[in-house]
Amino acid sequence: YTESQIKQSKMEMSEYIYGNVDIILDENRNRRAESENDHIYDDPHMSQDSGGNIWEEVPSMGRPGVDSSGMDISGRRSSRQATVCWVLLCVLLLNMTKEKNQLKTSYTNLIKERDQLETSYNNLTKERNQIKRERDELQKIFSAFKQAGTExxxxxxxxxxxxxxxxxxxxxxxxxxxxxxxxxxxxxxxxxxxxxxxxxxxxxxxxxxxxxxxxxxxxxxxxxxxxxxxxxxxxxxxxxxxxxxxxxxxxxxxxxxxxxxxxxxxxxxxxx
The missing domain is CATH 3.10.100.10 (Mannose-Binding Protein A, subunit A)
Known part of the structure; x- marks a missing residue:
């Protein structure tokens, strides 16, 4: 090729790229995606479901929250926590029952004391009324004698x-x-x-x-x-x-x- 022909060819290629830039980019994206899919399919820990979603299959061995037998350790931890909570609840209920009984006993004693005070109050009221009657009678006698003093x-x-x-x-x-x-x-x-x-x-x-x-x-x-x-x-x-x-x-x-x-x-x- 002559120098002029080479220049002509470069110009045509540039025009082609410029005019088909979207197509070229789409083709590059597709090739890159196919390459990533091939890599996933080759990885034994990667899978793709029927909807095209890719997820990783990690063996249970060494996975956080799973022991060597494959049992979920977080489940055991939750069970222990539930047991501790149950025991604490029982202790709390026991203490509340004792406090309730103590309050009931105190209430009963207060009722008895109130009844005793009420009885004492009634007796004192009777005595006060009796003293008041005697006082009034003495006042009458005294008044009568004061009046009689002039007689x-x-x-x-x-x-x-x-x-x-x-x-x-x-x-x-x-x-x-x-x-x-x-x-x-x-x-x-x-x-x-x-x-x-x-x-x-x-x-x-x-x-x-x-x-x-x-x-x-x-x-x-x-x-x-x-x-x-x-x-x-x-x-x-x-x-x-x-x-x-x-x-x-x-x-x-x-x-x-x-x-x-x-x-x-x-x-x-x-x-x-």
Whole structure:
């Protein structure tokens, strides 16, 4: 070939390549794919399914998660994990059962304590109401005596005293005191005896030996222990004097036994 012919040939080939570049590229792709398929078919670990999909067959020996016998190790691991979880769940349920029983016992004890507290509260309420009733009654009595103070009652120490303005026998005098919610005076100490002496009246007091001669007792049944008899008294004159009086004089030793039918003033006592 001449030089001009060679140039002409190169130009024609260039035009051909330029005009058929897509066809040439497609042919190169096909040849490359066929070469890769031939390589896969020659590899015993590579396979292709009916859909043209290529996948690798790796022997079980040495594959991660598979032991020498071909059993999946991950399956064993999952089984052990499930067993551990089951044991932990059982332990948890056991602890919850114990706690439930403890809570049940505590609840029962609290119920008992509540019932005991409720019983105690009810008892205290009853006692409070009883004390309140007694207080109200005492207030009524006190109010009555305060009002009676302007009607002949005189306070001294822890008692109220009523001094009569008329005279009666010992028996009738005592009955008048009882009608007033009181009784003939019982003298307990020298201060009370001095208070009564300063009244400067002959007065029936709550002392008698009508049951047994010479055995003097107060109207509440208690025996006489401290006495303020006048000299040579009691003398039971004519064996008829069985009631005690305070005789009108300035000496604190002013008790005398008298005929109970004698009419004298009297003094009633009501303890507050």
């Amino acid at each position: 002949g009652w005189t306070p001294f120490q822890s008692s109220w005293y009523y001094i009569s303005s008329e005279v009666k026998s010992w028996e009738h005098s005592r009955q008048d005191c009882m009608n007033r919610g009181a009784d003939l005076v019982i003298i307990n100490n020298i201060r009370e005896q001095t208070f009564l002496t300063k009244l400067k009246k002959s007065l029936w007091i709550g002392l008698t030996d009508k049951d047994i001669e010479g055995t003097w007792k107060w109207v509440d049944g208690t025996p006489l222990t401290t006495a303020y008899w006048m000299t040579k008294q009691p003398d039971n004159f004519k064996e008829e004097e069985h009631c005690g009086e305070i005789h009108n004089n300035n000496n604190v030793l002013n008790w005398n036994d008298m005929l109970c039918a004698t009419k004298l003033n009297w003094i009633c006592e009501q303890e507050t």
